[in-house]
Amino acid sequence: MFQILSLKNGLDNVKGFYSGSTNVGLRKANSDGSTDGDVSFIRSESLCDVVSRFTTNRFAAAPIKHFLKYPANFQTDFILINAKNANAMTGAKGIEDIEELFGTLNCKLQITNPIMSSTGVIGYRLPLEKITTAFDAFDFNSKNSNSTARAIMTTDSFKKEICFKVELANGSSFHIAAIAKGAGMINPAMATMLCFIITDADIPRDDMDELLGIAVENSFNRISVDGDTSTNDSVFLLSNKQSGSYDKDAFREALNKITFELAMMILRDGEGATKTVAFEVKGAKNTEEAKKASMLLSNSLLVKTALFGEDPNWGRIASTIGASGIECDEEKLVIHYDDLLIYSKDQREINKDIEEKAHKIMKQPSFHITCELGLGNGAFTSYGCDLSYDYVKINAEYRT
């Protein structure tokens, strides 16, 4: 038995961890005159086990390539994060730039095992001089999850920050907290996003890797904003064991909850998104086929624009399932919007009453579309959002 409690102030609750940010001139002031950081850090008093999941993009960014050169049992006590520059497609120089920054960190601050993580525009060298000025500006003993969560944002419209305290039956407890960014270029396999999860749980490294894999598969790998996969997607899980407390089931549940809630926050904050939808495909021949159809529904422009238009046009849902190439039969297909039957072989043309009810469901900020194929036991749920004018605006104007 265990209890999971939600706490405010994100990363600040986790024992022995510190975080903060500063603005070194990469990011302009906000429209209200306030300024967010653009370079930030997460630090632990003691070395942490670290496990990770990265983008499947073949042009993985320099910080990812750099991290992957570390041995499997590498431990870290410092993550350096910058926004506005992805350090991707920067070749060998991109990796040398990270090494130069780490050299300075070592000389100035005796940090020996750092990790770097970057997000922003592709194809430009890191502005090393500017980033280095952060090292004098950081307060390394600050607990400022709020400013760190804000400093990693790009086109995000709100910060994403979560903390759980897990209380075990034996009276001990541990914390797990995370911050994330990601608004566009979000695609399953994996969302374009950075996510930093820290814990003081006394978790073995093997459990960390196993449980992070499960958590990512059920969260970040099931959401889609625009079907694009970035060069920089990274999820890190760090544990410094300082609580001395651990229970595998409790940790699994808390971690799944954190990654799922962050994934839903990322989706809600999808560029220009006005609503999120769960696409559940069940009764497919097998899981793989259910996944194929569910993912295509999350990614279909015609489905996404119909969602934005709040048009209860089930034809686009059906057509997309048909286009996915999976086994399906229009005589067996049944489609629901939330609990409302919207298509079956006996109800092909929807009347005004159903249309109005469907319209009401679609006006919600979030709802559920279930497609029952009636062929087998394969089931999969993915999560998508609508496509609005603002998506086009944000992405046509980004960078310039």
Place this chain on the structure above:
Amino acid sequence: MFQILSLKNGLDNVKGFYSGSTNVGLRKANSDGSTDGDVSFIRSESLCDVVSRFTTNRFAAAPIKHFLKYPANFQTDFILINAKNANAMTGAKGIEDIEELFGTLNCKLQITNPIMSSTGVIGYRLPLEKITTAFDAFDFNSKNSNSTARAIMTTDSFKKEICFKVELANGSSFHIAAIAKGAGMINPAMATMLCFIITDADIPRDDMDELLGIAVENSFNRISVDGDTSTNDSVFLLSNKQSGSYDKDAFREALNKITFELAMMILRDGEGATKTVAFEVKGAKNTEEAKKASMLLSNSLLVKTALFGEDPNWGRIASTIGASGIECDEEKLVIHYDDLLIYSKDQREINKDIEEKAHKIMKQPSFHITCELGLGNGAFTSYGCDLSYDYVKINAEYRT
């Protein structure tokens, strides 16, 4: 030796073929007060060999299912076409409705071998009574390619109609002409579109099937507006042999030219599209990998919005190639916009001069992006368009 001449008035030039349309109340008047047809026909004096290519969507529409029940050597002399209703997801009733219409055609007009083709909204039964009124309104001896090409339009903003006269060295000649529709839901494999190609060439049926396959592969299967695949995509090629003239090479070239030009017209008319782009991927490990990357470029929302914003952000091109999962190497990759070098390992950050030149290229209604991977001989070109506010508007509002 042969010559291919372009003729006006599309279908009207082809010997022994007639076409026309009428408005039976499915389609409203245009904003300028004019009225287009919504039911149309293409007729030949004599029975034609007919070959076809259809959608890969598993929920193929009733007219496609109906056609596929005909024997392989089926001959036709009549195509009945309606807009505004796809007759898709209509089950057995959808096929019975076609049979009922064909029964009436037979009784009234002694048409024994008709084909039907439909486009429009999914999930509604055909309005049989209205469509039947067309049979009295049609002038079966009219040559009215213009009105037929307009009657098959849905969200198209202009009609798509082409005719070539092919003059052979022996003094004989034949015609090949086509009309097409398709503006959104255009995806390779196959574009959502209807295309009717007719010819008086004395072409053997085997050649028809072989050459149509090649032509479709190099045209409609290489364009993408939005990555969706419809339930109704159909291409028909009919030949009544009335010219007595034929040459395989000449026919192949004329047919390829017709389908390619129609495909480009469909792309230019892509919903909300303001420009079209050829995505050439070469130097890939093999053709399959080149195709995978090229198609993903045509479909990427981030690429499409960058095109709309005329932002020379090669990072999105590179990231999309990386995301396609094909073998690639950032040290070997070279990207050109038209003749302008935009990325190579020696030119990662683009200066103002290049940025301005790139911007000028992107302002054109159509340009070429070439990605040389430097790994092998695999090459593929697909054709895409940008994604604008109007795409969202058209698709959020369609149907309602």
